[in-house]
Structure formats: C-alpha cells, structure tokens
Amino acid sequence: MLKELREIVERVTASSDLNEAMSELVRQTRDAMQVDCCSIYLRRDLDQAYLLAATDGLAPEAVGHAQIPFGEGIVGLIGEKEELINLADAQHHPSFKYLPEAQEDAFKSFLGSPIIHQRKTLGVLVVQQKQVRLFEEKEESFLVTLASQLATVIAHAEAKGNLKSPNWHGVLRGLAGSPGVAIGKAWVWQPRVELGQVKPRKADDPQQQQARLDKALRQVDEELDSMALRFKESAAGESVAIFEVYQYILKDPVFMGLIREDIERGWTAGSAIKRVCEKQIAQFTAMSDPYLRERAADVRDLGQRLLTRLIHEDDGPLALSEPVILVADEISAPLIAEIPRDKLKALVAAKGSINSHATILARAMGIPAVIGIDHSFELLEDKTLIVDGYSGELLVEPITSVLREYKRLVAEEEQMSELFATVRQERSETQDGVKISLLLNAGLSADTEIAMNDAADGVGLFRTEIPFMMRDRFPSELEQAANYRRILTSYTGKPVCMRTLDVGGDKQLPYFPIVEENPFLGWRGIRLTLDHPEIFLVQLKAMLRASEGIDNLSVMLPMVGNLDEVRAARRLLDRAWREVSAEPGIAPDGIRYPSLGVMIEVPSLLYQLPELAPLVDFWSVGTNDLTQYLLAVDRNNGRVADIYDALHPAVLRALQQIIDHSRLYAKPVSICGELAGEPIGVLVLLAMGYRRFSMNNSNIMRIKYIVRQSRIDELQKVLQEALSHKHTGAFKGVFGRYLEERGLGGLLRAGN
Ligand code: PEP
C-alpha cells in the first residue's frame, strides 16, 4: 500500500487546483483502499459546518452543497474530538446524521480522519463501505497519512486561491514587518515600467544614449535628494541613510560603469539598465544572507525608477485624496517616501522580509506592515483591509464584529502612543524611585537606527556584524574605525557597548561563506574570531582607535561558552590596546582601556558564573540565544515558534540565577535580548532585580512608560504570585493583569 500512498500524495501535491487535487485524491483512495466511497468535508467557519467538497461514491451533485453543522453527525464528532473514528455500522451510532442529498443510505462501515494543519482542523477525510466491518489498523494508518498530506495541500491552496474570488473575505497570513494595526482601503500599486517588460534593443547612437542615461540619473538623484530632505525634517529623520544607500548605488562606478559599457556595446540606455540590473538582482537573490538578498529589491526599484524617467519624462508625484493601505508586490523605501505620511496607513507586500529597507523604514516611521504574503493582489483594490502588524495577519473585508473590535484596538493604540510620547524627556524611574537604564540595540539597520536618540541612555548592544554584512569584503581597520567613531561620537557622554563580530549561525558574510550542517551549533561568534586573530585584532584596534578621546566604549564578546575563550580574547584586547596606544599620532593615555564583558547566551556559562566573574567587567544576557539553546528551539523556525518561549520556567530560573550571581559578585548586568523590550518581559525582569535593559529603538518609549507606571515592591509580590502557577499562560496572566490595572492591557497584543 505504500506505493499507492506515495503515488496519491505525488499526484495530489503536483496538482495546482485544489478541487482537482481533492477529486483525484478521493478517486485514487477509493481504488487503493478498495472501498465503496471516499469523501472530503472541509471546515467552513463562516457557515459553522463541514461542507462536502469532494466525493467518489456519494451523489456528485451534493458536492459544494451538502453540509454537516459543527457538533453534528460523525463528521462533526471527528472535527470536535480531532481523532480518527472507525465504525463497523455507522448508522447505529448515536451521532449519525443522515444527509439526504448525499444519498449515503447504502453505506454501513465508516472510517474518518481529521485533516489537521498546524493544530487547526481543516476538514475530515472519510471512507465508507456497504459491508458491516471494522476497518483494519493498516487502513487506519493509510487514511491518517493521507489526511496529513492533504492538510498541507489544503492549507496552501486556501491561502493561494482565496483571493481569486471577488467576494472573498478572510485572513491571509504573512510576516509581521512593523508593529501596529491599521484599517483602511487597499490601494494596489504597480510600477509604471517593470524591468521585465523592457525588450532589449540595440541603437546606433551611444552618445545620445549616454546623454539620456545622464539625464535620467540626474532626475532620480534629485528625486532621492528631495525625499531625503523631507525625511530629515520628519520624525524618522534617521532613516535618511536609506536614501543615501540608493544614491550610493546610483553613483557606484562599478554599477554605472557596467551600464555605460553596455551602451558602448550598442544597447539602448533602457536595455543597458535592464540587463545590468537583472544580472545584479540575480546575484543578490542567490545570496544566502537575508540582508543582502533584500538588496535585490533596492536594485530593482532603482532600475525601474531610471526606466520610468527614460520613458515617461513627465511622471509627477503620486496623488492620493484619501489615506490608504499601500499594497504591492514589492515595496521600496523610495515608494514609501513618495506618499505623503498622512496618506499612508499601512503597508502590505508579497515580497520582502524584516530586513528589507522598506520594512526598516516602516518601523522607523511607525507604519504597520505585513509582508511576505505570497499572492498577486489585483483583486484587493479598494477592498477594506485590516493590517495587523503584530501578528502578520491581513484581514480582507472583515465582518462587522471583527471590524468593530479592531477599531477599538486602533483607538486604544492611538491613545497609548500619545501617552508614550509624553514620557520622552522624562526619567526612566519606577514609582518607588528606582532608576532604570534603557539602552538601544543597534546595528541591524546600521546607520538608520543610530540617531541621537535622546530617550535612550546609550547603546547597550551594537551588533557590529551588520556593517560587515553590507559589504563585499572585510572592511579595513580604518573603515571600521570611521564607522565606530561615528556611533561613539553620536553618544558622547553615554555608554556604547560594541559587540565583536557575531557571524555564523544565520548571519553570513557573502565573502566568507560558512557551510555547516548545524550552523547554530557551529563556528559562530567568538569561536570564529578566535580562530582568525587577524580579523579579531583589526576589529578590536578599530574600536579602540575610534574611542580616542571619547571614553564611552565597552567591548562585549558573543557566544562565549567556556572561560578559555574569555582569556584568549582578553590577551588579544591587551595586545590591540598596547599596539594602538603606542602608535605615533595617538596621545599618551589617549585611549582608555575599555571594560570587557560577555554575552550570557550559551547555557554552559550559567554553571561557570563564579569562575567567569573575575575575568570580566560586566555581562549581558542575550535572551534570544539563551532561550534558543536552553529549550533547543530554533529562534527562526516558524514551525516551532509556539514553543519558543523566553518566559519558559527553565529560562526564568536561569535569569534568576544570573541576577543572583551578579549581585553576589557585584557584576554589572544588563539584558539585551528581545525580552527586555516586551511589556511582560520587562516587568518580570524588574521584579527579579534587573535594572538595565537594551532594546530596539521602537520599544524604548513604551518600556519607559511601563517602568514609570510600576513599583518594584509590587512587582516582587506579583512575581511570587505568578511563580505559584504551574502553567506559563497563568504566569503571564498575573503580569498581564498588572498591566491592565494600569490601563496598559492593549500592549499585550504586541507581546503576543
Ligand atoms: C541574543 O542572543 O539575545 C542577542 C541579543 O544577540 P543576537 O540576537 O544578535 O544573537
């Protein structure tokens, strides 16, 4: 039977149409199992029923009509119990419900399996026979296997096919690109000129073609200039660097040189742009690093902008009368900039990732965004949408009750962001007078997040690998020093903690590929840099050189798992400091020896804290990796995302142990994983005794607000109560109530 099973699965998964796939499955299953009937019922939440979606054996005209309400019939029972039911004579079962239009009178025995995808019941797969008999075990397992395969096909088809029907309403799932909720009409954008539409042509006037290219270049450059100017004056002023990246590509001699060479070879300006951009897009797309892969979108957008200028010389700015939700296959940062802020409610894109420039910009501007919804969007035009940037869901034409609920949420959010803005200049201090340091995690959007963020007390984690990822080779010592100095000077008088290179795992350098079976357990962070002292020394020297006369640098080591790594790193830091300090041009005592700390993110360190304490000046807890490694759950794997829990009892115990040891050894401690920026997370940490938190820019204000609403003595009691509960849900509930009592219940959505 294995062969038949494999064949059915292959055929069904190969089919591009769900109805076709289901018809094929029931026909083949009936044959393979030698039964009299095979049917599929699909769950319809809207009708509160299971609808007969395919059958080979029941009346064909009942397909698409006959339905069994939830909680009724044996099909309903299977859906409810989420388990297989095997009956020798179904008609005598108390739940049996006769479906007259399906004409199932003749069938006696019944075997049904729920079709479950990611814990959600999508339907029921049934085989029936005229003869009274119990189905055998191997038939049961055959059906269960088929149902599990069918679940994936249905889930995928539902998501893909839904938009084809003009009256469809429901939920599409993507990635949460930028937090917040927005309700509005869809405005589907398409580029006026796409690279793919251009047919490469030759011309015999290269000089004229170069002149056309020059003109288009000037125009696009001016366009970007004016966008940058607008942004400089706006709340997201720091995002101006994104436009500089575009201008940098425009002026890149290699990129432009290739286009000019193509023109010299006889191609028209448009063809040359198309050819060169498409080659670069292919190169970027093939890169394994997600940040660099996203640069393909930047090149595509620039190419299309240049082409638009070449073809439609009079292309004016986008005119919108009403605020909209921008929906597009791919959204670029300049496209966002073209739409006045008060006309842009949210973003929805088929392509993109959390690292794309558009998404980074959306976060900086506070525009909710859902990305990575794999659809073509034409049919969404003018439909009412709800963009839930917390969960990554897009609700299309939501029903009234859902709409009402979301409207309430939006109103609550607006109220809350007004509230948060009121604490910008206030001290981060609890109601009982305990001072809390709120620092910034930076580096992911490198230059964009690094603004003079006056709400933050400094930089708690600068992820130096990000600037490394944006290049095509290792940056030189001077290049690094210039970059680090910019950051250190931006925060003069405030501490900046620079973490040494943390590549490996999911962070790859395009020019230093590491191929491993198990990269998160492999050559990552300090393990790699200690094996390459030449890279490590250059980075340490660059940091030290950058700190001359500023005195706000501390250095942190990632992925430390044993003490020898710290000792070896300390020796290299000593050497780097001696060598840089002795250089001509450096004032005696011009470079202060920085404090050196480690990330606590590999669980082995939890058991070595007493020995670690004398070796370092501070430590900082990386809850992202600590959770991943303690629970053995990949932090980037959506399939296990529901069991990745930074408030798991084991993680809580580890966090308590770290704070206890920090006190015992008088070691400064901070938290720099995502937990510090989460509302419940920060309350738990405050209760445990943590006083220093580093988080993304977007979280600082709300965490400051929460801190200012809390009392440590109360939180300690809340923690005691929460710990008395056995389940994580109840644990969180206790802290959730604390937030609700302070009018901050709305924040919990973000935490979920
Ligand atoms: C962490 O692991 O919690 C952390 C802050 O480091 P990263 O997310 O860069 O691995």
Ligand code: MG
């Ligand atoms: Mg980490």
